[in-house]
Amino acid sequence: MKPLTLALGLGVLLAGSQQPTAELPASEANKLRTLYGQALAEGGAKAEAQLVALAERLEPKYAHEDLVGALRQGPLLTRDFDEPRKQGKQLEQLHTFGSTTVGFSFSCAAGVFRYAVDVPSSYDPQQPVAVLLDPGHGTGKGKTDEEKAKFLEFYRGQCAAAGLEDWLVARTEIIEQVGTGGLRGALPEDQIASIFEAFWRDLSSRWSIDPDRLYVAGLSQTGFWAWYLGRTNAQRLAGIAPMSSVTWQVDKYLDNFAKLPCFVLHGEADQVCAVAQPRATCAALRRLGAPVEYVEVAGSAHDSKTWGRLNEALAWLAVRPRNTYPSELSRALQTLENPWCGWLRIEELEHSADGKAPSAPTAKIQAAIQGQELRLTSSGVKRVTLFLEGRMLDLRQPIEVFWNEKRVHQGRLKPRFGTTIEAALERADWKQLFDTQLSLRCP
Numbered sequence: 001m002k003p004l005t006l007a008l009g010l011g012v013l014l015a016g017s018q019q020p021t022a023e024l025p026a027s028e029a030n031k032l033r034t035l036y037g038q039a040l041a042e043g044g045a046k047a048e049a050q051l052v053a054l055a056e057r058l059e060p061k062y063a064h065e066d067l068v069g070a071l072r073q074g075p076l077l078t079r080d081f082d083e084p085r086k087q088g089k090q091l092e093q094l095h096t097f098g099s100t101t102v103g104f105s106f107s108c109a110a111g112v113f114r115y116a117v118d119v120p121s122s123y124d125p126q127q128p129v130a131v132l133l134d135p136g137h138g139t140g141k142g143k144t145d146e147e148k149a150k151f152l153e154f155y156r157g158q159c160a161a162a163g164l165e166d167w168l169v170a171r172t173e174i175i176e177q178v179g180t181g182g183l184r185g186a187l188p189e190d191q192i193a194s195i196f197e198a199f200w201r202d203l204s205s206r207w208s209i210d211p212d213r214l215y216v217a218g219l220s221q222t223g224f225w226a227w228y229l230g231r232t233n234a235q236r237l238a239g240i241a242p243m244s245s246v247t248w249q250v251d252k253y254l255d256n257f258a259k260l261p262c263f264v265l266h267g268e269a270d271q272v273c274a275v276a277q278p279r280a281t282c283a284a285l286r287r288l289g290a291p292v293e294y295v296e297v298a299g300s301a302h303d304s305k306t307w308g309r310l311n312e313a314l315a316w317l318a319v320r321p322r323n324t325y326p327s328e329l330s331r332a333l334q335t336l337e338n339p340w341c342g343w344l345r346i347e348e349l350e351h352s353a354d355g356k357a358p359s360a361p362t363a364k365i366q367a368a369i370q371g372q373e374l375r376l377t378s379s380g381v382k383r384v385t386l387f388l389e390g391r392m393l394d395l396r397q398p399i400e401v402f403w404n405e406k407r408v409h410q411g412r413l414k415p416r417f418g419t420t421i422e423a424a425l426e427r428a429d430w431k432q433l434f435d436t437q438l439s440l441r442c443p
Contacts, residue, residue, distance in 0.1 A: 019063070020059075020060060020061055020062050020063055021063050022063065023062070023063065023066060024058070024062040024063065024066035024067060024069075024070055028058060028062070028070075029066075029070035030076055031054060032051075032055070032058065032067070032070050032071060033070060033071070033074065033075055033076035034075075034076045035050050035051040035054055036071060036074075036075050036076075036424065036425075036430070037075025037076055037078065037205055038050070038051075039051045040201055040202075040425070040428055041085070041202075041205035041206070043107075048425065051421065051425070052418075055417055055418065055421050058417075059417045059418075064415055064417060064435070068420055068433055068435070071420060071421070071430055071433060072430055072431065073430070074204075074208065074211075074431075075204065075205060075430070077125055077207075077208060079206075081117075081125075081206040081207050082094060082096070082101055085105075087105045087106070087107050087112050088107070088112070095145040097145070097146050098149070099118050099119055099120065099156075100116055100118040100119075100149040100152050100153075101116060101119070102146075102148050102149050103116070103145065104116070104117060104202070104206070105202075106198055106199060106201070106202035108195055108198035110187065110191065110195050111184070113173055113174050113177060113195060113199070114172075114173045115136075115170055115171060115173060115174075115199060115203075116145075116148055116149060116151075116152060116170065117168060117169070117170045117203075117207070118149075118152040118153075118155075118156050118168070118169040118170075119168060119207075120165055120166050120167070120168070122165065122166050123166070123168070123207075124208075125207070125208045126208065127208065128208045128210040129166050129167060129207075129208065129209060129210060129213075130167045130168070130209075130210055130213035130214070130238075130318070131167065131169075131203065131209050131210075131213070131214050131215065132155055132159060132164075132167050132169050132170070132215050132216075132217060132314070133170050133171070133172070133214070133215065133217070134152070134155055134169070134170070134171040134172075134216075134218055134222055135171075135172060135174065135175055135196070135218050135222045135226065135229070136151075136171050136172045136173055136174060136222065137151070137175065137176070137218075137220070137221050137222050138175050138176050138179050138180065138181055138182065138221055139176075140171075140173060140175075140176040141176035141177070141183050148171070152170075152171055154307070155169045155171075155217065155310075156169050158308075158310040158311045158314060159311075159314060162311040162312075162314040162315040163315065164314055164315070164318055168207060168209065170203060172196070172199055174192060174195050174196065174199065175192070175221065175222070175225060178192055178195070179192060179225075188335075188354060188355035188356045189228055189249070189355065189356055190232065190334065190335045190337040190338065190355030190356075191337055191355055193228060193231075193233070193338055194232075194337040194338055197236075197338065200214070200236065201428035205428075210431070211428075211429045211430065211431040211432065212238060212321045212322040212324055212431050213238050213318075213321050213322070214236065214237050214238055215237065215238055215239050215240065215241065215314070215317055216230070216239075216241070217240070217241035217242070217310060218241075218242060218243065218245070219242075219243040219244050219245070219306075220244050220273060220302065221245075223242035223243050223244055223245025223246075223273075224242075224245050224249060226240045226241065226242040226245070227240065227242050227250045228249055228250070228357065230250070230257055230260050231249070231250050231253045231256050231257075232256075232333075232338040233338050233340060234257060234259065234260040235322075235326075235329070235340065235341060235342035235432075236340075236427075236429075237260060237322065238261065238317065238320060238321050238322040239261035239263070239317035240262050240263075241262075241263045241264075241265070241313035241314065241317060242262070242264055242265075242278075243264075243265040243266070243306055243307055243310060244266055244267060244270055244272070244302050244306055245273055245278065246273050246274075246277050246278075247277045247278050247280075247281035248277060248358070249358070251281055251284070252332070252360050252361060253332045253361060254281075254285060255288070255330040255331070255332055255364065256330065256332055257285055257288075257290050258288060258289070258290050258328075258330050259290075259291070259323060259328070259329075260290070261291045261292075261293075261316075261320040262282075262285070262290070262291070262292045263292075263293045263295070263312075263313035263316050263317055264278050264282050264292065264293070265295050265297065265306050265307070265309055265313060266278045266294075266296055266297070267296075267297050267299075267300030267301050267302060267303065267305065268296050268297060268298050268299060269300060269301045270302045270306075271301060271302065272301075272302035273302065275296065278294065282294035293316055295309065295312070295313075297309065322431075322432075324431055324432050325343065325389060325391050325392050325432070326342055327369045327370075327392070328367070328368045328369075329341050329342045329344055329366065329367040329368075330364075330365070330367075331344075331364070332361035332363070332364045333346065333349075333362070333363055333364075334352060334353035334355065334359050334360070334361050334362045334363070335352050335353065335355045336348075336352070337355060340427065341365065341367075342432075343386065343387045343388065343389070343392065343432070343434065344365070344367055344384055344385070344386055344387070345384065345387065346365065346383075346384050347382075347384055347439070348381070349362060349380055349381060349382060350362070350363065350380045350381070350382055351363075351380060362380050363378070363379060363380030363381045364378060364379050364380065365377070365378040365381050365384070366378070367386075369392055371393070372394060372398065372399050372400060373399075373400045373401075373402070374386070374393070374399065374400070374402070375401075375402045375403075376401070376402065376403040376404070376440075377404060378403070378442065381442060382441065382442050383439070383440065383442065384439075384440055385437055385438065385439045385440070386401070386437060386438045386439075386440065387419070387423055387436075387437050388413065388434060388436050388437070388438070389433060389434050389435050390415075390435055395412070395413060395415055395435060395436060398410060398411050398412050399411070399413060401438070401440065403440060403442055403443055404442065404443065406443040408440050408441075408443055409438060413437075413438060414436060416435070416436055416437075419436055419437045420433050420434060420435060423437075
């Protein structure tokens with residue numbers, strides 16, 4: 001989804017000026033959350049315009065903290081998750097097998113894609129839950145919906161073994177459609193990764209999920225994608241669990257994993273995906289101080305002796321939710337297909353590459369907050385937008401920003417609910433919200 005331009009001109013003024021202090025009524029908070037959910041589900045300009053109009057009406061009347069607090073509760077879901085939706089003129093064809101429903105669909109620039117979700121019997125839309133995503137193996141193409149539902153049984157069993165019975169388990173058909181050997185032909189991996197962002201948006205408009213507890217696991221080809229989704233948007237995820245997978249696709253992008261918990265499983269005797277790759281990659285990540293746990297299963301090949309230990313990885317990841325507002329960020333990239341890096345959006349690069357997995361990054365950026373000072377260090381990046389929140393630094397006081405050792409900003413920034421809404425819509429994320437933004441060009 002491209003960045004939105006919202007016409008919210010009413011900013012909340014800083015300390016020393018009059019600010020709305022009235023408490024937001026529950027009815028207005030529920031209306032805000034309902035329209036947010038509808039905008040996530042429907043996408044189009046009409047739903048977004050209704051949300052914007054409501055925000056414009058509420059902002060000058062109610063305390064900024066109340067407005068943000070209401071949105072932070074997430075979308076108020078008004079429909080059952082298994083109620084079919086239209087994609088274009090076609091109504092979804094949903095098929096349920098036990099606790100798994102196959103046929104949910106979403107649209108994006110690359111087309112319409114389907115996915116399946118296994119829903120635990122304990123699911124309560126009032127209680128946000130964690131999500132375990134299987135990106136979906138290419139062998140799924142040509143399978144019946146009942147056969148595709150069975151793919152989720154393994155992951156459900158591993159969740160249960162880890163004591164995580166309340167998690168949602170999802171599997172997409174993205175890879176079997178546009179991955180290597182896909183039915184529609186293969187797309188560059190960066191573009192495929194952006195399709196997964198559209199998936200997260202649709203998922204969040206149907207189920208009560210916790211954006212701070214999104215995990216990706218996979219074996220072999222899907223293990224490749226667990227690594228790759230960490231490479232392109234580590235700040236979306238709370239952790240990954242790749243199994244029996246190559247790692248060449250991430251070795252030039254290790255800085256992207258600096259804060260992302262990774263539990264890696266691999267068989268010592270794997271002849272399909274040689275153990276030397278993950279062994280070396282995980283050692284390199286440890287040297288960088290990344291939160292990685294590497295388990296090499298003695299005597300195991302490319303088989304279930306390794307995969308059956310996924311529950312250990314899930315239990316380890318479950319106690320490591322996402323750090324919503326990290327003080328340090330790092331990102332290497334080659335395209336703007338996935339421009340976000342936590343609280344920083346990269347707007348322009350000096351050069352872009354082809355978006356394919358083997359290609360080296362054309363740009364790198366690091367950002368760190370220390371007190372009221374924010375420092376950027378980059379190469380190949382021309383423009384960025386910083387998104388800031390009161391827990392990151394004191395917005396009542398002046399802020400200094402340095403980019404490659406040159407001061408590029410000094411002064412106060414105005415909190416604005418329009419910024420909060422804009423980012424929450426673009427990213428389908430209501431936990432990592434922002435009060436204000438600052439656009440900068442590299443000096």
